[in-house]
Amino acid sequence: MANEKDVLVQIRNLYVTYGTRLGSVSAVDDVSFDIYRGEILGLVGESGCGKSTLGKALMRMIKSPGEITGGQVIFNGEDIMEYSDKQMRDFRGRRTSMIFQDPMTSLNPVQRVDEHMIEAIEVHEPKTKKANITDRITSLIERLGIQKRRLTDYPHQLSGGMRQRVMVGLGLVLNAHLIIADEATTSLDVIVEANLVDQLREIRDEFGVTILMITHNIALVAEIADRIAVMYAGRFAEIGPINDVFEDPMHPYTQGLLRSVPSIRLDDQEELYKMPGEPPNLTQPPSGCRFHPRCPQAIPICARIQPELLETKQGRLVNCWLFQDQPEEAAHPIMVTA
Amino acid sequence: MSSSLRNFLITRALLTIPMVLILITMVFFIMRILPGDPIRSELGPKATEEQVEIIAERLGLNKPLYQQYYEFLWQMITLDFGNALTMGERPIKDELAEKLPATIELTIPAMLFTAFFGIFAGAYAAKKRKKAQDYGIRLFSIAIYSIPIFVMGLIFQIIFSVRLNILPIAGRLDPLLLVTFESPTNFYIIDSILTQNWAALRSTIAHLILPALTLGLALTGVFIRLTRVNMIEAQESDFITAGRARGIPENKLHYRHALRNTFIPILTLIGLQFAILLAGAVLTETTFSWPGMGRYLVTRIQLRDYNAVQATIGVFALFVAVISVVMDVLYAFIDPRIRY
Ligand SMILES: Nc1ncnc2c1ncn2[C@@H]1O[C@H](COP(=O)(O)OP(=O)(O)OP(=O)(O)O)[C@@H](O)[C@H]1O
Ligand SMILES: [Mg+2]
Numbered sequence: 059m060a061n062e063k064d065v066l067v068q069i070r071n072l073y074v075t076y077g078t079r080l081g082s083v084s085a086v087d088d089v090s091f092d093i094y095r096g097e098i099l100g101l102v103g104e105s106g107c108g109k110s111t112l113g114k115a116l117m118r119m120i121k122s123p124g125e126i127t128g129g130q131v132i133f134n135g136e137d138i139m140e141y142s143d144k145q146m147r148d149f150r151g152r153r154t155s156m157i158f159q160d161p162m163t164s165l166n167p168v169q170r171v172d173e174h175m176i177e178a179i180e181v182h183e184p185k186t187k188k189a190n191i192t193d194r195i196t197s198l199i200e201r202l203g204i205q206k207r208r209l210t211d212y213p214h215q216l217s218g219g220m221r222q223r224v225m226v227g228l229g230l231v232l233n234a235h236l237i238i239a240d241e242a243t244t245s246l247d248v249i250v251e252a253n254l255v256d257q258l259r260e261i262r263d264e265f266g267v268t269i270l271m272i273t274h275n276i277a278l279v280a281e282i283a284d285r286i287a288v289m290y291a292g293r294f295a296e297i298g299p300i301n302d303v304f305e306d307p308m309h310p311y312t313q314g315l316l317r318s319v320p321s322i323r324l325d326d327q328e329e330l331y332k333m334p335g336e337p338p339n340l341t342q343p344p345s346g347c348r349f350h351p352r353c354p355q356a357i358p359i360c361a362r363i364q365p366e367l368l369e370t371k372q373g374r375l376v377n378c379w380l381f382q383d384q385p386e387e388a389a390h391p392i393m394v395t396a
Numbered sequence: 397m398s399s400s401l402r403n404f405l406i407t408r409a410l411l412t413i414p415m416v417l418i419l420i421t422m423v424f425f426i427m428r429i430l431p432g433d434p435i436r437s438e439l440g441p442k443a444t445e446e447q448v449e450i451i452a453e454r455l456g457l458n459k460p461l462y463q464q465y466y467e468f469l470w471q472m473i474t475l476d477f478g479n480a481l482t483m484g485e486r487p488i489k490d491e492l493a494e495k496l497p498a499t500i501e502l503t504i505p506a507m508l509f510t511a512f513f514g515i516f517a518g519a520y521a522a523k524k525r526k527k528a529q530d531y532g533i534r535l536f537s538i539a540i541y542s543i544p545i546f547v548m549g550l551i552f553q554i555i556f557s558v559r560l561n562i563l564p565i566a567g568r569l570d571p572l573l574l575v576t577f578e579s580p581t582n583f584y585i586i587d588s589i590l591t592q593n594w595a596a597l598r599s600t601i602a603h604l605i606l607p608a609l610t611l612g613l614a615l616t617g618v619f620i621r622l623t624r625v626n627m628i629e630a631q632e633s634d635f636i637t638a639g640r641a642r643g644i645p646e647n648k649l650h651y652r653h654a655l656r657n658t659f660i661p662i663l664t665l666i667g668l669q670f671a672i673l674l675a676g677a678v679l680t681e682t683t684f685s686w687p688g689m690g691r692y693l694v695t696r697i698q699l700r701d702y703n704a705v706q707a708t709i710g711v712f713a714l715f716v717a718v719i720s721v722v723m724d725v726l727y728a729f730i731d732p733r734i735r736y
Binding site: 225 | 633634635637638639640641642643644645648653656657730731732733
C-alpha cells in the first residue's frame with residue numbers, strides 16, 4: 059500500500075552490542091532498511107535474534123550494558139543519532155512511541171489512565187489548555203473503544219486488552235508517526251489479540267501512522283502487515299512485500315521459518331519442518347553468513363564472507379549468496395602455497 | 397469504601413487489645429520477678445521491716461498476686477492507671493499527661509525529619525547509583541546506623557552547645573521562661589503559639605533541634621537503604637521504560653513515578669520504625685534531660701515503681717498500635733490497589 063518513494067525512517071548500518079562477562083554480544087549487526095510511511099512492517103525471527111534490541115535502538119532506548127556502536131537512524135530526513143538528550147526526549151512520544159509486551163506492568167500502578175495521558179501532553183505540549191486536553195483524551199479513548207468513565211480508573215481495574223489499548227492511546231495521543239509494537243499482543247488471549255490487531259490496522263488507516271510490529275507470531279504478521287522483515291542472529295535475512303515473501307520465500311532461513319509455522323487446517327497432513335541446529339551464540343557469531351551452519355543450501359563462500367542485503371526483485375531484498383554475484387577472489391579462492 | 401474502611405478500623409482496633417494485654421501482662425510479672433521492690437528502693441537499706449509493711453499495706457502490695465493483677469487490669473481497662481508507688485504517689489494519669497506530650501513533641505519531628513531526609517537521600521543515591529554521591533550516602537547511612545544514640549547526642553552537645561554555644565544543651569525550655577510559662581496541653585509548641593509567647597516558642601524550638609536531630613538521624617540509615625533499594629528496583633520497572641519511551645523527563649520518572657511506587661514499602665517501615673523510635677526516645681530523653689515518657693520510664697524502672705512502669709509501657713504500646721492503624725489507612729490513599 060505504501061508508496062515506495064515515501065520513506066519515513068532509513069536505518070543505515072546499525073550496530074548494537076551488549077558488553078557481557080562472556081564477551082560482547084553483537085545483537086544488531088550492520089542492519090540497513092527503510093520503513094515506509096503508513097505501512098505496517100512485521101519484524102519476525104527466533105527468540106534472541108535482536109528484534110527488541112532493534113526496536114529500542116530506533117528510539118535510542120538501549121540501556122547499559124548495551125550500546126549503539128554505529129550507524130544512522132534517519133527519521134524524516136534527520137539522523138536521530140546526532141540528537142541531543144533534549145531533542146531525543148522531544149522525539150520520544152511525539153515522533154515514535156512504543157508498546158510493550160506486558161500490559162500489566164507498562165502502566166504506572168499508582169497513576170490513573172487519564173493522568174498518564176495528561177502527563178504526556180503536558181510534557182510535550184505545555185501550552186495546551188486543560189479543556190482541550192480533556193477533549194482530546196476523551197475522543198481518543200472512545201475511538202479506541204474504551205468508555206470515557208474508564209479514564210479515571212487505575213491500571214489494575216482494567217483488563218489486559220483494555221490496558222494494551224490504553225498503551226496504544228498513549229502512543230497516539232501525541233500523534234506519533236511511528237508506533238513500535240514489541241510483542242504487544244503476545245500476552246493477550248486469542249480473541250482479544252485479534253481485536254487489538256484489527257484495531258491497529260484501523261488506526262493505521264485512520265491516523266496514517268506507521269507501525270513496526272515485532273512478533274514471534276508469523277500468522278499475525280500475515281494477517282496485518284504490508285511487508286515482512288525476517289531477522290536472523292542480528293541481521294536481516296530478507297525483507298519484502300508480505301504476499302511475495304509468503305508465496306516465494308527466497309532466503310533459506312525464511313523458507314525454513316515459514317515451513318515451521320503450524321497451520322490449523324485439518325487436512326494438512328504435512329509434518330512440521332524442524333530447522334536443524336540452534337541459533338548461534340552471539341558472542342561468537344559464525345563467520346561469513348551467520349546462518350551458514352544451519353543452512354541446507356550453503357555453498358563454500360557462505361562460511362567466509364558475509365553477503366549483503368540487496369534488492370533482487372522489485373521491492374524484495376535478500377541477504378544471501380544464492381542471489382548475488384560472488385566476488386572474484388571469493389569464487390576462486392586464492393591458494394596459499396609455500 | 398468508607399463503610400468497609402470503618403469495619404477495617406474496628407477490626408484493627410479490636411486486634412490491638414490482646415496485643416496490649418499480653419504486653420502489659422508480661423511487664424506486670426517481669427517487674428515483680430526483678431530483684432528489688434518499690435518500697436525498699438525509696439526508703440533505702442536502713443528501713444525496718446515494720447516500716448516496709450506499713451507502706452506495703454497502704455499501697456496494696458501485700459495483697460495476693462492474682463488480686464494485684466486483677467486490680468491492675470481493671471485500672472488499665474478504665475484508663476485510670478491508679479497512683480504511682482514512689483516519688484509522691486501522684487496519680488499516674490497526671491504524670492503521663494505531662495510526659496506524653498513531651499515525647500510526642502520530640503518523636504513526631506524526629507520521624508518527619510528521618511522520613512523526609514532518609515527518603516530524599518535514598519532516592520538521590522539511587523539516581524546517582526554507583527557514582528560518588530551514592531557511595532557517600534551509603535557510607536553515611538552505615539555510619540549513623542552504627543553510632544549509639546547517646547554518643548551521637550553527646551557529640552552534638554559538644555559541638556553545638558559547648559563549642560559553638562548556639563543551641564541549648566538540655567531540657568525543653570529556658571528555665572527563666574519556664575517560671576511564667578503556661579502550658580495547659582503540655583505541648584510547648586502549641587501552647588506558646590496559642591498564648592502568642594514567641595520567646596517561649598523560639599526557646600522550645602531551639603531546645604528541640606538537637607534531640608530531634610539525634611533521634612531522627614539514628615533511624616535515617618534504615619530509611620536511606622530501604623528507599624535506595626526500592627528505587628533501584630522501581631527504575632527497572634516496565635512503566636518507567638514506557639514513560640521514558642514517551643519522552644517523560646528523567647527527573648519526573650525518578651522522583652514522581654518511581655518514588656510514588658516506593659512509598660508503599662516505606663510506609664510500612666515508618667509504622668515499624670515507630671516502635672524503635674520510642675526505644676530511641678528513651679535514650680535521647682535521657683541524654684538531653686528531656687522530661688518525657690522515656691526518661692520517666694527509666695527513673696521508675698530504677699525505683700521499681702510497678703504501677704508507673706506498667707502504665708507507661710501500656711501507653712507506649714497503644715501509641716504504636718494507633719500509628720500502625722494510621723499507616724494502614726494511609727496505604728489506601730497511596731496505593732489504589734488496596735481497598736479495605
Ligand atoms: N541487557 C542485555 N545484556 C546482555 N545481552 C543482552 C541484553 N539484552 C539482550 N541481550 C542479547 O541480545 C540478543 C538480542 O536480544 P533481544 O532481546 O533483542 O532479542 P529478541 O529478538 O527481542 O528476542 P525475544 O523474541 O525473545 O524477545 C540476545 O542474544 C540477548 O541475549
Ligand atoms: Mg524481544
